[in-house]
Amino acid sequence: MRIYLIALIIASFANSVLAQDKIDRMRAETMESFTPDTVKWADEPILPNGAQSVVLVGDPNKTGVFIAWLKFPPNYPIPAHTHPFTEVITVLRGKLGNGMGESLDTKKGKMFKVGSSFVLPANHAHYVWTTDEETIVELIATGPWGITYTNPADDPRRQK
Template identity: 40%
Template sequence: MTRHQMPFASAAIATAMLAAPVALAEDDHVLIESDAFEYQAGPASIDEGAEFAVLYGDPGSDGVFAMRLRLPDGFHIAPHQHTQPEIVTVISGTFRLGMGEEADPEATTALEPGGFFAYPPGMVHYAYAEGETVIQLNSTGPWTITYVRDEDDPRTQ
């Protein structure tokens, strides 16, 4: 079975992300009030229904970035891995996280607001959202996601 390894975003999505309230000025600082950014549909690398907002940097380019993902109740992210570290804090809802190439909702750990995980590159995992769930993902780009099974990758459908 062939694995697809694609960057987080196409050039069009990367350009749209740069329109988000991300300031990389000479002093390289960002200050965003909680209601001052807007979510948009995507990213294309996970199933429809998710929304994201880039808070800092550009996931499609080299360098540090921070983004939030808002997932509807029942949302599932199939088993996958990344080429960069994944550092996540749960902001709201419940993010159920499991390990391995077979997704099993009963074999997950429930992370509630304030919950945190950090995974090294290559660690296979999956997730489920209980209630509307918001997570903040921090890492370095270019961000990639590689699904264990090609049929789970929404970019190939």
Template identity: 40%
Template sequence: MPMSIKNHTSQAAGWLAAGLVPALLAPAAVAQEHVLIKSEEFRYEPGPASLDEGAEYSVLYGDPASEGVFAMRLRLPNGYHIAPHHHGQPEIVTVISGTFHIGMGEEAVREDATALRPGGFFAYPPGMAHYAYAEGETVIQLNSTGPWTITYVNDEDDPRKQ
């Protein structure tokens, strides 16, 4: 287990109720503790529930369901698509591996998306509609403040409602 990281099972109930993550949590950190995770120690879990099957996540720091800063990585398989959506908080993303095609707007048009490769970065303000596609296995790191929300433009795209 990563150094100075606790598995906060007390957070599981809140995250489950919010539809953010499954019962098994990835490592999460308490704000008063330092965090150090070696690249070979990342543990991904299926989910979160707000994304279609195939996505995996690892919470690195904080609690996306609570107020405060958090960091989370998402690992997406080749061809994975995230339908148009927006968030109630800023979304600040760095591409770690693969190619993340990101587009803006309420309609997903793959040809209009910008390809971001490792090191690529974007930051969107709350309420900005956007969508994404993964080319190759893609890992992104998402930093923001909680409580984290995702609202799909079209309800039928929301896996929590299926």
């Protein structure tokens, strides 16, 4: 039993070291700062027309953690969808509604204000929407990131 406990402690320490190595590899070579007014926003093709994004750290197309900002116009809905990995969302500007389920229903969701965060589990259908103001959120997730719309007809990549 004692050998098993020692092996478990060593394995836990090794996992901690490996996790730290992944974080170290994400480090920038120089200090950088970001503001919504100075980053270069780009149209986000995997979301309905009007959304913009900027990747701050990492690469959503590769394995590993990344941080991105998403900007949504007023009265903007994103239909029900899932993601392959857990996401952490923090509202930086405006308000963002979030609901769980396979169809968008703003009466069943919750509205998050600036400074609020929420976690979305992997492969759980959810939807988001904005109110009457522009909204910016920070997304922290693991790549390769993707989105699968509950209703394939809602996928903007199929509408082009």
